[in-house]
Amino acid sequence: MEEKKYTADGMNIEVDKYEDKKIRERRIMAYAFKMIREESGMNRKDFAEWLGIPYRTMQEWELGRRAMPKYVLDLISYKVQNEKKEGRI
Numbered sequence: 001m002e003e004k005k006y007t008a009d010g011m012n013i014e015v016d017k018y019e020d021k022k023i024r025e026r027r028i029m030a031y032a033f034k035m036i037r038e039e040s041g042m043n044r045k046d047f048a049e050w051l052g053i054p055y056r057t058m059q060e061w062e063l064g065r066r067a068m069p070k071y072v073l074d075l076i077s078y079k080v081q082n083e084k085k086e087g088r089i
Helices: 022-040 044-051 055-063 071-083
Strands: 003-008 012-017
Touching: 003 055, 022 044, 022 055, 044 055
Parallel strands: none
Antiparallel strands: 003 012
16 A cells, blocks of 8 residues: 655644545644644543643544534644743643
C-alpha cells in the first residue's frame, strides 16, 4: 500500500493513498488534536473541562469518529500555545 505524508499543525502524518478523502482529513485532524491535548499535559477529562467542551464530543474528535471543524482545531491550538507561553499550563 502506498502512503502519502501530510502536515497538520507542524506534525507529519502518513495516510494510505486509497483512503477516502473525508476519512483521511478526519484522521489528520484527530491526530493533530491528540497532539495538542498531549502538549497541554492534560488528560481527556481535564482538557474537555478546561475548554468547556463536552467530554464525549472531545473524545469523538480525538478518536476520529466525528469531524472537527478546522477553525476549532486552530483556536484550541492557539489557546494551548498562549497558555503555555504565559505559564498557566
